[in-house]
Amino acid sequence: MASSNPFPLSKEELLKVYKTMRSIREFEExxxxxFAKGGIPGFVHLxxxxxxxxxxxxxxxxxxDRIASTHRGxxxxxxxxxxxxxxxxxxxxxxxxxxxxxxxxxHIADLDAGMMGANGxxxxxxxxxxxxxxxxxxxxxxxxxISFVGDxxxxxxxxxxxxxxxxxxxxxxxxxxxNNGYAESTSAEWAVSCDSYVDRASGFGMPGISVDGFDFFAxxxxxxxxxxxARSGGGPSLMxxxxxxxxxxxxxxxxTYRGENEVENLRxxxxxxxxxxxxxxxxxxxxxxxxxxxxxxxxxxxxxAVEKAVAAPEPxxxxxxxxxxxxx
Amino acid sequence: xxxxxxxxANPVSARDIRRLLTNASSLQITDRANIVLRLLASLxxxxxxxxxxxxxxxxxxxxxQRGVKRENNYGDTSWPALKFxxxxxxxxxxxxxxxxxxxxxENVSAIIVLGGDGTHRAVISECQxxxxxxxxxxTNNAFPDTREPTVTGLATGLYVTGKxxxxxxxxxxxxxxxxxxxxxxxxxxxxxxxxxxxRYVGARALWRTETFTELYVTFGEAHSxxxxxxxxxxxxxxxxxxxxxxxxxxxxxxxxxxxMTPIAPGLMKRIGIKHVEKLLPEKTCLPQTTAxxxxxxxxxEIEFSEQDRVEITLxxxxxxxxxVARIMLDAAKNQxxxxxxxx
Numbered sequence: 132m133a134s135s136n137p138f139p140l141s142k143e144e145l146l147k148v149y150k151t152m153r154s155i156r157e158f159e160e161x162x163x164x165x166f167a168k169g170g171i172p173g174f175v176h177l178x179x180x181x182x183x184x185x186x187x188x189x190x191x192x193x194x195x196d197r198i199a200s201t202h203r204g205x206x207x208x209x210x211x212x213x214x215x216x217x218x219x220x221x222x223x224x225x226x227x228x229x230x231x232x233x234x235x236x237x238h239i240a241d242l243d244a245g246m247m248g249a250n251g252x253x254x255x256x257x258x259x260x261x262x263x264x265x266x267x268x269x270x271x272x273x274x275x276x277i278s279f280v281g282d283x284x285x286x287x288x289x290x291x292x293x294x295x296x297x298x299x300x301x302x303x304x305x306x307x308x309x310n311n312g313y314a315e316s317t318s319a320e321w322a323v324s325c326d327s328y329v330d331r332a333s334g335f336g337m338p339g340i341s342v343d344g345f346d347f348f349a350x351x352x353x354x355x356x357x358x359x360x361a362r363s364g365g366g367p368s369l370m371x372x373x374x375x376x377x378x379x380x381x382x383x384x385x386x387t388y389r390g391e392n393e394v395e396n397l398r399x400x401x402x403x404x405x406x407x408x409x410x411x412x413x414x415x416x417x418x419x420x421x422x423x424x425x426x427x428x429x430x431x432x433x434x435x436a437v438e439k440a441v442a443a444p445e446p447x448x449x450x451x452x453x454x455x456x457x458x459x
Numbered sequence: 460x461x462x463x464x465x466x467x468a469n470p471v472s473a474r475d476i477r478r479l480l481t482n483a484s485s486l487q488i489t490d491r492a493n494i495v496l497r498l499l500a501s502l503x504x505x506x507x508x509x510x511x512x513x514x515x516x517x518x519x520x521x522x523x524q525r526g527v528k529r530e531n532n533y534g535d536t537s538w539p540a541l542k543f544x545x546x547x548x549x550x551x552x553x554x555x556x557x558x559x560x561x562x563x564x565e566n567v568s569a570i571i572v573l574g575g576d577g578t579h580r581a582v583i584s585e586c587q588x589x590x591x592x593x594x595x596x597x598t599n600n601a602f603p604d605t606r607e608p609t610v611t612g613l614a615t616g617l618y619v620t621g622k623x624x625x626x627x628x629x630x631x632x633x634x635x636x637x638x639x640x641x642x643x644x645x646x647x648x649x650x651x652x653x654x655x656x657x658r659y660v661g662a663r664a665l666w667r668t669e670t671f672t673e674l675y676v677t678f679g680e681a682h683s684x685x686x687x688x689x690x691x692x693x694x695x696x697x698x699x700x701x702x703x704x705x706x707x708x709x710x711x712x713x714x715x716x717x718x719m720t721p722i723a724p725g726l727m728k729r730i731g732i733k734h735v736e737k738l739l740p741e742k743t744c745l746p747q748t749t750a751x752x753x754x755x756x757x758x759x760e761i762e763f764s765e766q767d768r769v770e771i772t773l774x775x776x777x778x779x780x781x782x783v784a785r786i787m788l789d790a791a792k793n794q795x796x797x798x799x800x801x802x
Contacts, residue, residue, distance in 0.1 A: 137658030137750060326488040326518025329474045333485055341474040342662060352662035353476045360479065368479055413764060414658050414750075 178206035183403035187350025199256030204249030254287030283314025344374030469574035470517020481725030492522030505616025513558035576756035599685035703738035
């Protein structure tokens with residue numbers, strides 16, 4: 132056992148990060164299985180493989196900081212503190228869900244947790260965070276707002292307009308491009324005309340950086356600097372997180388566009404949780420039994436979440452017209 | 460007979476956190492392509508008739524192809540034939556390593572490198588005795604020149620076409636060799652090695668001075684930026700000096716002096732200096748820090764623990780570079796670019 136902790140987080144904090152990433156992974160792996168059984172309505176887009184991005188960024192956020200997510204939003208929700216049982220029930224379309232079962236996977240929102248919503252409209256989170264960031268700026272509360280998009284949505288006009296607006300108004304906004312290499316089935320190498328997101332940010336007058344999304348500490352360090360800069364009035368920035376997804380674009384995607392053994396290689400060599408836990412175990416800061424205990428706790432939580440979601444009632448027909456419009 | 464030059468252009472240099480921390484520059488992909496086009500023009504003017512280039516998915520090759528086509532449409536026939544190496548693109552440093560290996564097999568006479576210190580480090584791992592001409596498109600860039608590429612192309616062209624001899628065109632360079640445990644785990648640095656107490660490479664760049672414990676340099680110029688500037692301001696060492704420098708770093712309280720140094724573009728920091736000594740070739744040093752990470756040329760690359768044995772050794776005559784300034788001076792003295800002279 133090493134005598135000192137060489138990481139930028141205490142042992143308790145390191146375990147908390149592990150729990151966040153493990154919760155996302157287990158949640159997604161379980162949704163993958165349950166969806167195949169036919170019990171989940173609608174579409175689901177799974178985040179497994181990209182956990183270091185959500186955990187590394189959200190670690191720096193306060194509960195009142197706002198995020199706007201994507202169609203692939205489960206990981207962002209969990210890392211931001213949305214109730215896991217409520218999320219699972221929402222995905223099942225049950226009345227105990229965080230949106231009373233009327234949103235489903237692509238519309239999970241929890242304003243109390245600062246989660247402005249997953250979003251089925253690609254790129255639509257970017258202008259929303261400009262509003263949230265403007266509010267934080269007016270309130271002078273050092274709040275920040277973070278928009279997540281994928282490499283596909285990064286090309287949407289709303290996204291580009293938001294980059295412009297954020298710079299013009301010097302907003303405490305951070306635009307995270309989770310580049311998992313594919314816009315649905317179209318390679319980013321083909322579909323993103325500006326060859327570098329750093330170049331794109333530079334074109335809008337804001338700093339852009341690119342980080343290794345398979346390394347929690349790389350995301351954590353970079354996000355910490357970007358968020359701290361935004362809180363202190365330094366303005367917006369763009370962060371490309373280079374990552375990879377373990378599942379298809381949506382559940383049921385045959386993934387014929389992916390290379391031979393691509394996913395197997397990702398799981399074997401680029402699993403951000405494996406990389407993270409090995410690093411910490413090797414340094415002697417945490418015992419394997421402590422990770423095992425978290426695994427057991429997370430598994431039990433997800434089991435319970437599925438059980439409760441399955442057992443919960445669907446929204447009553449009388450609720451059809453409620454919650455259509457919401458006052459913030 | 461073909462006179463062939465290789466070009467390595469890294470599309471992902473200058474993309475890290477320093478753009479956020481210190482407003483470091485990020486050369487756009489299209490500008491990197493423009494550099495290649497200017498190189499083609501000047502290499503062609505000196506008689507180079509073939510260029511081999513590393514393919515990439517970052518956009519440089521696409522823009523270069525567009526530029527070459529445009530030039531052909533204009534009817535310009537002086538440019539060398541451009542061929543992209545037939546190799547898979549992994550969008551990692553392995554592309555550079557593979558491309559240089561193929562260039563060596565194809566007997567290129569010289570390799571021009573667009574990148575930062577890290578790109579150059581990957582090139583010299585495979586280039587053997589083929590000289591390289593470096594152009595800075597990275598962040599710190601203590602090693603490659605910041606120079607108009609046209610002139611680098613002219614100088615390289617003068618050398619590879621035999622107008623300037625090897626002994627007048629090329630210089631030998633030092634490296635630092637870092638061995639972790641055994642000869643199967645060996646790394647190199649061109650300019651500097653920094654030992655830090657961080658046990659994770661994280662965002663890779665160096666900016667938290669409180670984690671720095673030791674600095675090793677092949678050379679340190681007072682006018683440079685980056686970690687080697689510490690050596691340059693304490694005890695300058697020239698690229699051609701037959702030794703390097705080792706500096707122990709620490710807090711101001713435990714140091715014999717405190718310096719203000721530009722450890723990255725836009726980042727001036729107070730650095731405590733505890734001890735300075737010459738680093739002699741082939742003398743192996745063992746870092747005093749027993750666990751942490753090792754930064755090569757300004758970026759954390761290797762994590763090590765108490766169980767690892769780290770050895771750092773200065774090596775001379777490790778690889779060759781094209782001395783652009785000296786070649787152009789020789790060209791002027793010997794009127795190599797003089798076409799006509801009116802009496």
